[in-house]
Amino acid sequence: MISELRKINPKRRIILHQDNASSHTSQKTRQYLTEENVELLGHPPYI
Template sequence: MVATFVSKAGHIATIPLNEQRTVTADWYTTIFCQKLITEFRKINPERRIILHKDNASSHTAQNTRLYLTEENVELLDHPPYSPDLVPI
């Protein structure tokens, strides 16, 4: 399985979940978000990052929110049960 992130400018990062069956909050913050933020800032160092995430437990965990706040990533929450906002 892989996790992929795209922005309106295109593909940013694809990260494999090596030997892992689920996305945990620890994996999400220590591997995925670090890679994502690094890659995004290489492309647009001066631009702010607004992350629209769904309500998965790894995305809403307290340590995830704290990490993203420390990295100056703005969070755009996803309303629960809103299929109109999920393009996939």
């Protein structure tokens, strides 16, 4: 999905709002998003 967004408009920044699911916060996911220059909009923890 991110690569498709980059093809459409390569200069536009991507901001991703995600929850705190373990699959979204794993090291591999965070590394990929960093490499793709995706900004993260954090989600407050559930209490």
